[in-house]
Amino acid sequence: MKKLKINRRKFFKRFLYSLVTLQFVYILFRLFKPQKEAADIEKFYDAGDVSFFQKGKMYPFGSEQFYLHRLTDGGFLALSSRCTHLGCTVQFNANNKRLECPCHASAFNTNGEVLSPPATRALDYYPVVFKNNRVLVDVNHPVRRNKHDNSQVKYV
Amino acid sequence: MREPATKKAIKKFILHLHPLKIDKRAIAFNRTFGLGGIAALLFTILFITGMMLKFVYIPSAGQAHDSILSLKNDIIFGNLLRNLHYWSAMLLVVVAFLHLVRVFYSQSLFYERRKNWLYGLLLMFLVVSANFTGYLLPWDQLSFWAVTIMTNLLSYIPLFGEGLADLIRDGDTVGETTLLRFYHFHTGLLPLLMVFFMAIHFWLVRKAGGVALPKIEKSKKVDTHPHLTYKEAFVALIIIMALLLFSIFVDAPLLEKAKPTVSPNPSKAPWYFMGFQELLMHVHPVFGSFIIPLAVTVFFIAIPFIKYQEIEPGAWFHSKKGRKMTIASAVFSAIFTFAFAIINDAVFDFSNRLAEWPSLISTGVLPTLLYLAPVTAFLYYFKIKHKANRPELMIGAVTIILSAYITMMLTGSLLRGEGMQLIF
Numbered sequence: 001m002k003k004l005k006i007n008r009r010k011f012f013k014r015f016l017y018s019l020v021t022l023q024f025v026y027i028l029f030r031l032f033k034p035q036k037e038a039a040d041i042e043k044f045y046d047a048g049d050v051s052f053f054q055k056g057k058m059y060p061f062g063s064e065q066f067y068l069h070r071l072t073d074g075g076f077l078a079l080s081s082r083c084t085h086l087g088c089t090v091q092f093n094a095n096n097k098r099l100e101c102p103c104h105a106s107a108f109n110t111n112g113e114v115l116s117p118p119a120t121r122a123l124d125y126y127p128v129v130f131k132n133n134r135v136l137v138d139v140n141h142p143v144r145r146n147k148h149d150n151s152q153v154k155y156v
Numbered sequence: 157m158r159e160p161a162t163k164k165a166i167k168k169f170i171l172h173l174h175p176l177k178i179d180k181r182a183i184a185f186n187r188t189f190g191l192g193g194i195a196a197l198l199f200t201i202l203f204i205t206g207m208m209l210k211f212v213y214i215p216s217a218g219q220a221h222d223s224i225l226s227l228k229n230d231i232i233f234g235n236l237l238r239n240l241h242y243w244s245a246m247l248l249v250v251v252a253f254l255h256l257v258r259v260f261y262s263q264s265l266f267y268e269r270r271k272n273w274l275y276g277l278l279l280m281f282l283v284v285s286a287n288f289t290g291y292l293l294p295w296d297q298l299s300f301w302a303v304t305i306m307t308n309l310l311s312y313i314p315l316f317g318e319g320l321a322d323l324i325r326d327g328d329t330v331g332e333t334t335l336l337r338f339y340h341f342h343t344g345l346l347p348l349l350m351v352f353f354m355a356i357h358f359w360l361v362r363k364a365g366g367v368a369l370p371k372i373e374k375s376k377k378v379d380t381h382p383h384l385t386y387k388e389a390f391v392a393l394i395i396i397m398a399l400l401l402f403s404i405f406v407d408a409p410l411l412e413k414a415k416p417t418v419s420p421n422p423s424k425a426p427w428y429f430m431g432f433q434e435l436l437m438h439v440h441p442v443f444g445s446f447i448i449p450l451a452v453t454v455f456f457i458a459i460p461f462i463k464y465q466e467i468e469p470g471a472w473f474h475s476k477k478g479r480k481m482t483i484a485s486a487v488f489s490a491i492f493t494f495a496f497a498i499i500n501d502a503v504f505d506f507s508n509r510l511a512e513w514p515s516l517i518s519t520g521v522l523p524t525l526l527y528l529a530p531v532t533a534f535l536y537y538f539k540i541k542h543k544a545n546r547p548e549l550m551i552g553a554v555t556i557i558l559s560a561y562i563t564m565m566l567t568g569s570l571l572r573g574e575g576m577q578l579i580f
């Protein structure tokens with residue numbers, strides 16, 4: 001190995017090159033970085049009237065890729081239909097009352113909790129708000145979670 | 157007198173790639189099998205067919221699939237053009253891999269060739285990336301879900317995996333912007349990088365004095381033109397003919413238009429990533445997507461930089477013992493890996509049996525160690541019993557890795573049906 005010799009001129013040269021490279025990398029990174037939109041109630045998905053949803057039932061919204069679950073106590077939970085294992089779309093099996101992934105056989109209950117692996121995380125959920133007695137779902141901002149807990153359920 | 161002038165021009169151009177005179181042993185077909193040259197030829201075919209496809213293809217979720225249908229149905233030789241591009245791309249992955257294997261087993265990666273081994277690995281990565289980004293472009297059910305699966309595999313990398321996957325996809329799902337992104341990677345950035353690194357790769361081959369050959373006292377040299385050039389032209393013609401014929405009779409797959417709401421059953425990553433997906437089915441994601449691939453990559457980078465007492469650049473398998481070890485390791489690894497995958501699921505079943513342990517240990521550390529123990533014992537046996545030296549052991553280790561990946565790839569692609577269950 002040659003001995004590394006750095007004088008002032010070399011140091012500044014390398015320093016400037018590194019700075020320029022870093023800037024370039026940063027610009028590229030910002031170019032590729034996905035744009036995150038702020039939550040905007042205008043862009044929420046209007047799922048329908050609160051009174052329309054019966055207690056203890058699942059309502060599929062295929063085009064928006066979520067299931068709206070009205071719990072037996074009247075709470076609302078909007079579950080993403082993206083499997084947390086590798087991103088396939090889960091289907092609701094009404095007979096077994098569970099969401100099943102066709103790709104690798106993961107299964108989730110109606111609250112999105114894992115019933116059988118390989119998935120390890122509960123299904124993502126979307127924030128729900130109520131306005132003029134209508135259910136609005138923020139479909140642009142899925143929320144990651146490891147486990148289901150009751151604070152994720154929204155009540156009118 | 158036009159012909160001599162053309163001939164002279166060709167000769168002069170070729171001499172930028174090759175020396176004037178060349179060792180007779182270097183141009184024997186079974187020295188390199190022409191794999192590097194075939195890879196370069198395939199790149200050229202892909203470049204030309206790709207340029208033509210660009211005139212028809214529309215990179216938007218709404219129109220991509222339709223533009224390919226119209227290419228197939230309305231444009232003369234459109235289907236052939238697409239098939240040619242598709243099959244050349246698939247062949248390129250295979251040929252580039254075989255080239256890497258050839259270079260390793262003929263021990264052509266030491267001393268002055270070290271740096272070129274690294275550029276070769278980088279080019280291999282670029283070839284796979286280019287293939288993978290092209291995979292999405294037809295925007296059919298096959299490509300959409302393969303890319304969904306693959307980008308989600310990336311998100312299991314600890315700490316930065318999620319961010320990396322979002323950066324590649326431009327968001328948390330595969331969509332319109334992902335297509336645009338992949339299109340520009342595929343048709344702009346990646347080919348540009350490949351041309352750049354290929355130039356360096358070729359130049360470093362010449363700088364190292366061409367193909368690595370075992371030392372002998374007197375080597376016989378022949379003129380490059382026509383001895384090598386005619387051989388090259390002959391191989392190129394055969395490859396082009398074979399590809400054309402294959403593309404005439406076998407269509408590249410195209411399923412129905414991508415439907416983000418319906419996942420096909422089963423959904424699989426592209427075939428060359430299936431070993432990776434299979435691995436993830438057995439071990440903890442942190443191991444399957446990060447630690448094991450990282451370890452293998454570091455190992456491959458390190459091969460020519462490790463200290464050896466005796467290296468024989470250009471000697472196939474280092475020695476007769478090395479050849480025997482290669483065969484033994486390949487068979488051992490194929491059987492052992494397959495058996496381990498089944499035993500791990502059926503007998504050990506750590507994820508259920510040791511449910512109260514942290515999953516990183518029960519499904520990560522434990523299976524990895526259980527896999528590595530017999531492999532180490534196997535190599536140790538060769539070291540003690542057959543007195544294998546370090547290059548030979550290295551050949552054994554690399555063979556075990558390659559054979560294990562191929563076994564997992566074949567298991568995942570061919571033996572898994574609905575719900576990714578084994579079919580037999």
